[in-house]
Amino acid sequence: MNSLSRVFGLRNASPVASGLYWSGIWLAIGAIVLSVMLMGSSLSEHNMLPWVFGVHGCASLAGGFVSAKRSGRRGWYFGMANGLLYTLLLLMISFLATDANWTSTVPILLLITCLTGAFGGMLGVNAGTSSR
Template identity: 55%
Template sequence: MNPVRVSGIRIASPLVAGFVWAFIWLGLGTLALSILLYSSSMPETKLLSWVFGVHGAASLAGGFTSAKRSGKRGWYIGAVTGLLYALAVVIIGFLSQDIGFDSRMGLLGLVAALAGAFGGMLGVNAGSGSNTRRL
């Protein structure tokens, strides 16, 4: 008889897994920025660099996860995950708040792609299929 596995959901696609983890980190970063705004006297106009930092961290986490699951071509799959993440964020911002397209959207895509590629390079080497020798 096969054991029943109740805990945890396994996402088969590396890109989807990275995308999900990127949005989890985006939620945590947004919560942290909200607490920062609430507890300090920092105005919302000074928040742009922090927002790009949160998007970069979320893209890095997504690229790490997707490349770790993939096990190959880390920078490539990480950059693709970062670009898809940035595209989803831009589309959600456009549809929900009617935000126009400007140079910040291109900068967001660049930050997300670079952070995702870096996370992918780290993730592919952290995966279980890495070629490391044991001494």
């Protein structure tokens, strides 16, 4: 992995940006799993909202974990910042792509992603290696 970053000259210096990348990866994995569940079972699109919140929560948890582990300090802060930015990016993309409206699910999604991101940040900062 180090050789690739040296060849291309790419290194992500920001812990929050790194967490957002990992949130996007976990969101893609969750979307594929939900698509397979929707196709292969009797689950209807009307009953998908708790599953969608779960996928976004897991993505924010993973992103908060990575961002706090990379920063090595202030896990709650970096995790919650990751959850907040993740939700804002998600809302901006959904508005631009499908002209989505502001509904009552938006504050619930914001609460879920901020709390799970903060929890992931708490786990990530404690999982990181630091010389204390």
